[in-house]
Amino acid sequence: MEILAAVSRAIAVPMQLERIQLAEPQDDEVLVRLVATGICHTDMAMRDHKIYPIPHPAVFGHEGGGVVERVGRSVTTVKPGDHVVLSFGFCGHCVACDDHHPSYCTHFDNFNFHGTKGDGSTPLSQDGKPISFFQAQSSFATHTVCNERHVVSVPKDVPLDLLCPLGCAVQTGAGGVINSLDMKFGQSIAVFGTGSVGLSALMAAKMIGASEIIAIDRNPERLALARELGATATIDTRSEPLVATVRRIVPGGVDLTFETTANMALLKQATQVLARRGTCGFVGGIPAGTEVTLDVEWMMTGGRTFRGIILGDSDPKSFLPKMARAIANGSFPIDKIITRYPFERINDAIHDSETGKSIKAVLEFAA
Template sequence: MTNDPKRQPIRAAVARTAGQPLQFESATLEAPRDNEVLVRMVATGVCHTDMVIRDQQYKTPLPMILGHEGAGVIEQVGRNVTTVAPGDHVVMAYMYCGLCSPCATGHPAHCANMGPLNFGGGRLDGSSSACCHDGGELHDHFFGQSSFATHAIASELNVVKVPKEVPLELLGPLGCGIQTGAGAVLNAMKVHAGASFAAFGTGAVGLAALMAARVAGATKIIAVDVNSTRLQLALELGATHAINSRETDPVAEIRKITGGGADFTLECSGRAAVLRQAIDSVGLLGTCGIVGATPEGTEASFNVNDVMIPGRRIMGIVQGDVVSRTFIPELIELYRQGRFPFDRLVKFYDFDDVNQAMADSESGVTIKPILRFESAAA
């Protein structure tokens, strides 16, 4: 297969064994199908979910090319593709079917086929684009892209055309982590002017949510974390209050700050104990959103009467419940206006340093790593 002129040679970072570092391998991609595109990668973000799959906290088929915050340049399109063309700059987001009830009603992030399309290791029909250099099986289409490679095959559905005057290497995280936090605030929960909002966890998702709360006009914006450096950054990015939950009971403090409980809270840490705090911090008729990814089978508890009687709402949110094709350009425009400075969250790494970038993300050294490829010139 490696001599097939129709296949694109690539270099990919592959997850082969649960919990082990990614391995760099030579592989190939088949040509894009009728509704697909071939993207030359310029940069890709590293997200917590990449580590979740590497460690098999969510079970997926291995070996697999990970990566799902890709940004690049279209090199080839299938014959039925009409919305992008070779040379276009694109961000790749999550994949969805476009045909189920959630997709048809404007909620593609909650697609009925979200699992197999984003975590199944291939297309919905089970096929994959990638092939090992020796012809062996290699799973791809992680979030419809598998961007930890020099090239990726994506669908026309999950590529978003972006302006060429904005640095393309910066934009990949808008396709997952950043849109998840911002979308949860602006789209799913609809935080409004004058509201109170608290984010539990100040990683990329939580900080994006805090910045979005400021855009929405929330007047009490509360950051909760155990990392004092990140709490300071949260204050610089628009938080009005910062709570170190190792030093202070966040539930009591939020109730004190807001006069009874926040209108909105967002659990971004993926920890069941923190989710309980986020629920208990909500005021009358308030909403707690959940975006933190937990290991499969994780359960959490709450006092039923303390949810029912005050009319609290608990909302599961995937990808901010956004339509990426319209929401990502909105975030880019907010960034250009200086109202959404997500560039302050990022640190760039060479693609070869993917395992170090993952380690730095897990240790808290880096909020949002972005891998740059040698072919980054557009």
């Protein structure tokens, strides 16, 4: 079928809305009409080959939310008319997938970052020439075809423009706190960076009942929003010494740190403010070969942990519906970080995301 998609044709070049072809869903696939999709910095990093050189032309987008229009013969978990959010790709049968940790799938890169569905094919084309498919959904388009594994049913009474960020930002930030760091009521946390992932982590910490939530950034407007969302303290790194200020707020150090900026100097400091037996978790599009130097004696004698996190250790089929309910009941006020744009203004939305004008830009598709 013919669809309208935002096609990326070169590094750092604005995307173009073009008519392209979408293949019919196979037996285990679902045709989804997009209603809303979030913009993530990973989309631009992939467009610009900063992490993986996905071949151009490509259609990016990996925070889609929409309505099921048609399903393949073997699909059992969703039906036409269902509201769904789209998540990352995974094989479903490796050791990690069997252990309900699909974000560490052995074949994760093949399913998400090689421009195909994981089998070497793409459902996207134009004039008979293939267009790269991204992160199992390519949701910068009016329609997409996804494997049933990567589609999660959500309540129809919650707007999809609120739910689409579940696909990446929310499950990375909130999942990082809830699943990866296993935060407990009464623990303390310092969140480094107050973008959509960091603020999702902060809202999750507030939801759990953290005793101290310290938000760290260099943007005063973001820090003010962090306080509104539940931060008990904020640190502006332009004017305050980070490590000394955290230790003044929590003399023994914080139980958990969550680093979202991919800045190695900040990542090191995220370990320096940990309490004994504390854990530093970190996320972000960090290029291969990047190194950070840690004080081994500090980490070892304090029993401190340093761990990477992919997509919040989330099993989307079980975790995303829980977060959808938290959004529905108001305990996870994601609307406060969303700015909406019509699909045709995708390049404005990308610009505002890259410059920090928007925290979580969400594209809306005409009905």
